[in-house]
Amino acid sequence: MTDRFLLREVTEAVVGEGGDLVARLRTVLCRRGADAVGYLTGESPAEQGIETTMPNLPELDTPPLRSTEVTLRVQWAAADVVRILVQSADAAEQDATRYGIVVDPRPEPVHAKAEQTDEAITLSTEAVRVTIERHPFALLVEDVRTGRVLMRSAGRLRQVAGLPIAPAMMVGETTTLNLELGADEQVLGFGEQFGRLVKNGQRLTLRVEDALGTGAGMAYKPAPVWHSTAGYLALVNTGATVVADVEHSRAGVLGIESHCGELDMFVIAGPAPRQALTGYTRLTGRGPVPPPWAFGYWLGRCRYHSSEQMTEVGRRMRELDVPVDILHLDPDWLIVDRLNCDFLWNTDRFGDRKEFVAGLQELGIRLSVWELPYLDPASPRYPEAAEAGHLVHDAEGGTARIANTPVPDDRPRALVDFTNPAARAWWQQMHRPFLDDGVAVFKTDFGEGLPDQVRLADGTPAEHAHNLYPLRYNAAVSDAIAEHTGRAPLVWGRSGWAGSHRYPAQWGGDAESTVSGMRATLRGGLSHGLSMPGLWGHDIGGFFGPELTPGLYVRWTQFGALSPLMRAHGLRPREPWAFGEEALEVVRNWIRLRYSLLPYLWQVAHESARHGWPLMRALAFEFPEDELAVPRDDAFLLGSDIMVVPVFSDDTGEVERRFYVPDGGWTDLLTGKRYTGPGMHAETVGLDRIPVLVRDGVVLPRVDVDAGLRNTDDLLAAPWTFHAYGGASGTHRFVGFDGTPFEVEAGDASVRHHRA
Template sequence: MKFKDGYWRMRPGVRGDYATAALDVTADDGGLRVLAPTRRITRRGDTIDGPVLRVDLSSPMPEVIRVRTVHFAGAVPDSPVFEVRDDHPDVKIAVTAAEASLTSGDLTVRVGRDAPWDMTFTAGGRELTRSGGKSLGVMHDADARHFMVEQLRLSAGELVYGLGERFGPLVRNGQSVDIWNEDGGTSSEIAYKNVPFYLTNRGYGVFVNHPGRVSFEVGSESVSRVQFSAEGHDLEYLIIHGPSPAAILRRYTALTGRPALPPAWSFGLWLSTSFTTDYDEATVTSFVDGMAGRDLPLSVFHFDCFWMRRFRWCDFEWDPEVFPDPEGMLRRLKERGLRVCLWINPYIGQASALFDEGAAAGHLLRRPDGTVWQDDHWQAGRALVDFTSPAAREWYAGKLRGLLDMGVDAFKTDFGERIPTDVVYADGSDPERMHNYYSLIYNQTVHDVLAERGEAVLFARSATVGGQRLPVHWGGDCESTFEAMAESLRGGLSLGLGGFGFWSHDIGGFEGRPDPAVFKRWVAFGLLSSHSRLHGSGSYRVPWLFDEESVTVLRSFTRLKARLMPYLYAAAVQAAAEGLPMMRAMHLEFPGDRACDHLDAQYLLGPDLLVAPVLSADGEISYYVPEGVWTRLLDGERVTGPGWRTERHGFDSLPLLVRPGAVIATGARDDRPDYDYADGVTLDAYELPDGSATTVTVPALDGRAAAVFEVSRDGDRVHGRRLEGAPAPWNLRHAGTLAAAAPEIDHIEIILSAKE
């Protein structure tokens, strides 16, 4: 939200009162409290009238400093609030006549005691950012609304990333961003997943700890500042020191939560009925038979909306006209080794029997006059479950348990963004602050039910801070075009920079029917994403409906992903343990390479695989290769960076490069994603430097280590040693030379040729 009209003037009707100095400073309870008047105090009479801001400085964990500003303390809503870790670490506090400071780890905040207002954040003797004159304050607009506002300096060349799943350019500079969940597809500035957290290439991140609408002006109202504001009387933000982007993400997710580890089977191929298509059990069976008959490994079958009766979403009852024997159908699917996912949402249509049941029990969201909130959008007379009520959550969860008892394994939690603010919540939560937060308690309710059975995975569309704890998320409704494929990728990379470890998208696009070229290119991208789902709107997504080559391409990349599962699941374990996404923006892995700063059409899948999806029918692509000798995984060709390459790829190929010095664990099976990864695993070493040693952990299906190996190079010899794990066959390969070990052998040596 913009308040100013240029540098000097305010917009019509806007008045701003800014902190002018840190007049009173007290140290207590491991923090600092500052009273900051919004006018110059030169005599006692100046202390009468006008706002005085209370600024509290503290640290919830090392290398993190919290700033909380309050105007009217009695007007601050107390719910909902994000769950943020607070370890109360030891801090250093100093107060002198000139300044007050608080230090946590290497991060220090200094507040000058004299005018003008100056609050500076430094680390290692280097300034990260600062709040200067006319930065921190109180704003009133022409409608008498009250906002808290802060501006933090952007240094020359400083770039901003994050703020949730956004589909425009990855670098946020110059953009206006409202943190407000909306259902708007992937082609606009609004988003399903809004996260008030950003990080910059200057070694720090900023988390605005406010669950409602936060408006960011990223070098837009003032081109050398990031401004954020929220309506109300308090504003809290946390400065998170890195200095690397990965260190910032680790600390941010330590504060707000890290992803649960999804079950290994969820990394296989998902096939959907699609949205508004006609289908019944015969249709489902024909799809499953068609996949099996064409040797296409399938892991999950997903039933979208119309598994329930029309007008009754959600009543959690199978439509008897098209699914007369749901228990039998599910049993038959399970006998074929498939998992089953069902579409749900938080709405209750008026025609559903659950509407009267929920209304009578007080489980549905109400208007201020006590009537049930309803409208006709999406479902006629729909109501909304009030998840702030423990009884409503248990009621909703009970309906899901009945489906799990039938044999359902997962839920696609659609919607959660169209949340009204003219309502009253059971727990008294502020409706504006609940708008985004609703997605968290909705998805948490469903995830908890699944976790009761031991394995939990969602396919969720809406999210906010903390939502990363509840994977998986998908990118929402996109068109079936190359442009939509690119915007979806930008959204996923942006979301990953907010701590979301697992992300997917509709292979082929959602709206419209993709032409075969789009479908085949999207297949390669989709199977080299964390999770992979074939889904559309009004048309099916089985590959043989496009052309026979689509079948071949899908088979090739589905089997490739299965073989890569020892490597990919290790990356998933890292995402759960450290908060680093599986799909990583290039800047995250190469922060010192300025050529990577703006790249948003390629990414790292895990730490060592560079993926550049082909976004054209003719196969021509230009992509950037960072420094070193990389190896194309699909054909073994070496590619030297740094530099740009332009190539042309068939539908069965794309730039997929292995990082120099990496050791990639490849599995012995290609027919399913969940198997014993350590049994027959191959360790592929790429361009190992002489004298190097790399530890490779092959995970078990529960995320623990099944085997640990060390691969090293000594001159013309490459050594592989099993450090941990039960005896099982394993292989070592370097530059195409393969050595296989029997189960009892724990050491392999490869002698390289002179040219290597």
């Protein structure tokens, strides 16, 4: 059994000029009692708080009395952001940027006040107060502005014999922080999680995995980032696996266990998620606004097998007047194409790449190309990469092989080491000919397969390497696009970790083609937005599973048409004509609806990039004080002003949909029907519509879309129409497609504005 030590008392404390604290703490060896609930130390019963008067007190098998020391640092990143770092006593102070998650650890100067008494040390700014109780050690974080307790360590919680059930903090091979939750406190976030949005009652292992779908209990893009309705967001700044136990094992306790020998945590005080995410992204960076074409319709299939097949799909889309901006090409473009990417173009299947891309461009279609960061030994480039030292090494110095992803044969796949500058540059330069030929975007698939025991070139500790790998992989490709093209980069990534939101976009992985898969996909997107804010999409229709029904295809398309990015993709056909005439007509209308909302999507993208907010927003983001809105994960907001109510059904007939409408007045975008919240409503909707509600007071910019529309390029010079809803008044500000800001007065609802 690995020894664990609980933090017992502050033995020394020094406060610096800016209000930062460095303290020495004594720890004491602890073990679980015989009941496996409470913790015992070798201290006296009185020191431990044991109820010695209990008539049935069992024999206490106390461990030996052993102590160690740790260092506690409290540092101010901003007036409303505090860093709490616990390390072994002999560890040097760690740079907060060392893992590439935090990019600006002190975005503003801070001067905190300090007060020390025999009982406690208090540090405070105008926004946040941190109290460290000396003996027994305890942690308290409060919002000075609201008077609310944000975070309280849970050491005072006991079982009947007086043994602590959740010591404030324990250190060892893993480091655990236990927080006492308020009576009504709810916890959300932790990256792209496919279960319920509110995480109370769940135990989550935050480790990047090839999740094998959305129902296997794993996550492609977890993140040690959570929101609390107490009014804060927290980030554990680590690449190590983190286990978040949210009232699963112990009622009223949030346990955060980091599988490394330290805890490096940033706490951002924000009365609402929007303020907290703004603070969080000041630390971790924000993604750029992609080009307008990114917000068009994307279509793909696993797999298109030839240039002729893809060109024919493009022609058919044009013949049927279905707008589309991007066709996606999965691995058949490679010669060696099973869990391998070496950038060797398969001319037998796709001919000359430049000519193929040009042919699509004549149809007004851009090309997206698949990749992953693994190399098959059968690739001609494998010896080159191995000899140059571009591949990840295992603990013995050999070539590491991917783990936890099924392989189609017995050949071990190697991984590119993106911490090696030469390997990173080698990988990046192989993208350049593709970009020169007109490839618009790369789908950065996989990235979850780094094994645990590896030696990375930059010395990243093995326990941090696995989860950081997709962050570094997507960064390398995103940076390659930006540096070579000079435009805002765009990838389409499956795996991720905290900080991955800087490299848009991500998609929800391999959902099953079922109503359950669609439901889980939405939950994943909402959770992703609260902790990895930015651009996110999903495979319309799901990626695998039972044969997709026309009803579910239409319902998923309606959901996708109002998601941040819209892409249909799967193992089998996702083209609109594959599901019958009725489905084709309905889907075409919803794709056109999306294109008509391009000016609105453009505004939301700029707002999100400016403030660090997601485009797809849980009701909890916009209505954090509404206790009924916070747990809702069956609807979402696109930006602040459009609420989308997906219909989870594979029926082609009418479906009754019950949904919650938050406070205020709302108007259905399609029918004009009025709704008033807060309250539940019900609508019976046919296959052609879902409830899409516009908030009162909004001026919604749109463009007219006719049957001849091909893509977003056709709309860049089109006039905008501004629609005023629910008593909209005053001046409203917008950004044109050319980046120029302008204003519109709400009183003139018929105003049309042209942006070249």
